[in-house]
Amino acid sequence: MSAPGIFRPPASVNEPVLGYAPGSPERAALQARLQQMSAERIQIPLVIGGERFETGTTFEAVMPHRHAHVLADVAKGDASHVERAIAAARTAHPVWSRTPWHERAAIFLRAAELLAGPWRSTLNAATMLNQSKTAHQAEIDAACETIDFLRFNADHLVRIYSEQPISSPGVWNRLEYRPLEGFVFAVSPFNFTAIGANLTTSAALLGNTIVWKPASTAALSAWYTMRLLEEAGLPPGVINLVYGSGAAIGPAALASPELAGVHFTGSTPVFQSMWKTVGDNIAGYRNYPRLVGETGGKNFILAHPSADAETVATAIVRGSFEYQGQKCSASSRLYIPSNLWPDVRERLQSDIATISVGDVSDFSNFMGAVIDSSSFRTQADAIAEAKAAGAEIVTGGGVDDSEGWFVEPTVIKTDDPEFRLLRDELFGPIVTAYVYDERRWDETLRLVDETASFALTGAVFSNDRYAIEQAHRELSYAAGNFYVNDKPTGAVVGQQPFGGARASGTNDKAGSMWNLIRWVSPRTVKETLVPASDYRYPFLDADT
Ligand code: NAD
Numbered sequence: 430m431s432a433p434g435i436f437r438p439p440a441s442v443n444e445p446v447l448g449y450a451p452g453s454p455e456r457a458a459l460q461a462r463l464q465q466m467s468a469e470r471i472q473i474p475l476v477i478g479g480e481r482f483e484t485g486t487t488f489e490a491v492m493p494h495r496h497a498h499v500l501a502d503v504a505k506g507d508a509s510h511v512e513r514a515i516a517a518a519r520t521a522h523p524v525w526s527r528t529p530w531h532e533r534a535a536i537f538l539r540a541a542e543l544l545a546g547p548w549r550s551t552l553n554a555a556t557m558l559n560q561s562k563t564a565h566q567a568e569i570d571a572a573c574e575t576i577d578f579l580r581f582n583a584d585h586l587v588r589i590y591s592e593q594p595i596s597s598p599g600v601w602n603r604l605e606y607r608p609l610e611g612f613v614f615a616v617s618p619f620n621f622t623a624i625g626a627n628l629t630t631s632a633a634l635l636g637n638t639i640v641w642k643p644a645s646t647a648a649l650s651a652w653y654t655m656r657l658l659e660e661a662g663l664p665p666g667v668i669n670l671v672y673g674s675g676a677a678i679g680p681a682a683l684a685s686p687e688l689a690g691v692h693f694t695g696s697t698p699v700f701q702s703m704w705k706t707v708g709d710n711i712a713g714y715r716n717y718p719r720l721v722g723e724t725g726g727k728n729f730i731l732a733h734p735s736a737d738a739e740t741v742a743t744a745i746v747r748g749s750f751e752y753q754g755q756k757c758s759a760s761s762r763l764y765i766p767s768n769l770w771p772d773v774r775e776r777l778q779s780d781i782a783t784i785s786v787g788d789v790s791d792f793s794n795f796m797g798a799v800i801d802s803s804s805f806r807t808q809a810d811a812i813a814e815a816k817a818a819g820a821e822i823v824t825g826g827g828v829d830d831s832e833g834w835f836v837e838p839t840v841i842k843t844d845d846p847e848f849r850l851l852r853d854e855l856f857g858p859i860v861t862a863y864v865y866d867e868r869r870w871d872e873t874l875r876l877v878d879e880t881a882s883f884a885l886t887g888a889v890f891s892n893d894r895y896a897i898e899q900a901h902r903e904l905s906y907a908a909g910n911f912y913v914n915d916k917p918t919g920a921v922v923g924q925q926p927f928g929g930a931r932a933s934g935t936n937d938k939a940g941s942m943w944n945l946i947r948w949v950s951p952r953t954v955k956e957t958l959v960p961a962s963d964y965r966y967p968f969l970d971a972d973t
């Protein structure tokens with residue numbers, strides 16, 4: 430029997446971001462873990478139904494900033510492993526889906542506390558080494574954001590379950606928030622450890638069971654996330670971890686009649702291809718699968734002629750180059766008025782000259798490497814394209830992949846408002862500026878709205894309240910996360926629910942109850958307390 434009581438989870442608070450200053454205990458713990466992890470080469474298996482699976486083929490997990498250094502050999506799964514994982518998820522479903530919600534929540538809340546304590550340095554170190562994040566970038570992602578997702582989702586669950594219909598006299602109406610019937614396919618990107626943790630645990634918290642395919646370039650942090658959840662008490666089969674190429678794993682999972690939902694974060698073309706496959710298979714599913722995808726961006730910083738050049742330049746540097754521009758929210762196109770450009774340009778050049786790029790284990794570096802050789806090629810090609818088109822390279826432009834996939838923080842200025850680099854996502858440390866005539870603010874608003882197909886994040890800088898209000902209105906659909914006088918990155922769970930529309934995704938707002946609601950299928954129950962015993966209504970009676 431489940432414990433009687435209407436329980437309330439502990440109030441959620443955002444996990445404080447540790448500073449890693451010299452001499453701090455967190456710095457010492459992290460450095461020790463970095464050293465230890467760098468010195469080993471581990472074998473990572475698939476985890477299906479709680480069991481470890483070697484598959485006979487492996488791929489290497491490397492350090493992007495020292496790509497000859499192999500951190501792990503990772504088992505590579507194929508369609509047969511996906512089938513096993515689906516079977517394991519189905520086996521776990523009856524018990525997990527009926528487990529009282531507070532028991533499920535306790536597992537994820539315990540994972541949050543373990544991560545805040547003994548697991549912090551492990552998940553941060555794995556994220557630094559395999560995804561090339563600095564200590565600060567790893568801390569705000571792998572530690573803090575993951576913890577926040579795990580804590581806040583329990584609150585969201587209670588808000589959803591508490592949403593109940595009214596009842597009439599003699600009747601009790603109820604909504605039961607059933608988990609989806611089938612399994613959820615969670616597919617995560619390389620750039621945030623917290624996203625892999627959230628795509629899986631959010632749906633699992635609501636009672637679903639999961640097949641998880643993480644990005645191969647974030648294999649190490651996915652492995653430690655899985656082990657953390659196991660230590661927190663996650664039962665076998667609730668989350669099944671299958672590594673492998675998207676082309677092999679994706680179609681196999683999407684072909685199953687038991688597919689109940691896709692929880693995806695990654696690029697726009699991959700999500701569109703998955704949606705198409707689901708469309709092609711639609712008649713074969715037992716249910717219409719829920720499709721939740723947060724995808725690409727071409728995020729803008731728009732400065733009004735009244736803005737301060739220093740604050741605009743600071744936002745550009747932080748918003749475009751932290752984590753090498755590989756945040757989905759990173760600014761990658763700039764609209765700067767002609768009166769501000771000379772000062773913004775100068776400030777960008779002097780600030781960016783002080784940025785060091787290199788091995789993230791050296792804490793003096795502000796940036797690491799881009800994730801892999803393919804991204805490196807994309808960035809190098811874009812810089813070459815800008816040069817060939819006669820655009821100005823304002824800062825950076827250098828690339829070097831001899832040791833790591835390094836790309837300098839690069840600002841490009843174009844005179845062509847339709848230039849490709851203002852439209853396409855590059856997902857690297859390259860930002861393209863268009864300098865507009867300061868008298869053409871109205872036209873520039875239209876340009877910002879219409880140039881790219883994406884609508885993820887955007888920021889407007891102004892000291893003129895009317896201009897802010899106008900941008901707010903005219904750019905209503907240009908961004909799902911809109912910032913006023915702030916950089917467009919750094920959304921915090923519980924504070925700025927995250928996601929965008931247009932080509933940027935289904936805008937289901939990760940880390941909010943709007944996302945969690947996609948992982949339940951409500952059943953309405955009407956119970957009549959004293960049922961009728963005569964079919965006749967009073968109007969049928971004869972007049973007297
Ligand atoms: P990606 O699309 O290359 O890969 C994402 C995941 O999809 C990986 O696990 C990959 O292996 C898998 N995949 C690839 N082909 C597949 C297929 N046919 N079927 C199933 N799965 C397949 O993206 P990435 O390079 O890992 O991440 C960067 C992208 O993610 C950028 O476009 C970025 O904007 C986006 N992103 C968006 C958000 C957001 O909240 N909107 C957040 C983070 C990242």
